[in-house]
Amino acid sequence: MADAGFSTEEKAAMKQRAAELRAEAKRQKVADKAAAEAQDAVDAIAAMTDVERPIARMVHEVVAEHAPGLAPKTWYGFPSYANADGKVVVFFQPGAKFGTRYSTLGFQDAxxxxxxxxxxxxxxxxxxxxxxxxxxxALVRKAAGL
Incomplete structure (x- = not known):
């Protein structure tokens, strides 16, 4: 019978999200929370593989240009972009994160x-x-309601 539990990669992503939530709680006291979260997204992109990094940078640039109202941050270790309510709208999931053959541009229910x-x-x-x-x-503009 196959193990129905979480994979090693999924457990690592959950731990990463818990660390992000702890960092967010600490940032409630930081004067420029938005700048710190934006830097986290840039750092997540910088840590990607040579193949994925240019794609993630392109997504980052496109969001900044076409949906400047979305704020960069990380979400489960992925660069993501949230609306004014703090809800993630779009994220970039590098394929290497879960050993898939391609990276994913994903959208949340916001x-x-x-x-x-x-x-x-x-x-x-x-x-x-x-x-x-x-x-x-085009997808980012539509997702942001622009």
Missing amino acids: ARLDDGSIWATSYAVTDDDAATRASVA
Whole structure:
């Protein structure tokens, strides 16, 4: 019988999220919480593999340009972007995090991607070329309600 528990990678992600929550609690006292959270996102991107880092930087740049109202932070160790209520709207999950063959651009339920009775909430991203950048920009604008 297969173990129905969490994988080593999933346990590590949960521990990382717990550490993020502890850091957030400490930051309640920090004058510039937003700057500290933005730096966490930049640091998470810098720690990625050489293949994933350019894609994550592209996502970071696209969000800053097309949805400046979304604030960068980390979420389960991923660079993510939250609305004014602090709810994550979009995140970038590097493939290496869970040993998958591609990275993922994902959207949480705060994203406004609704399209009828079925719509995608995540996309595989394998390149940071102009066409991918344009697609990401369109999704981010829609998710942010712009």
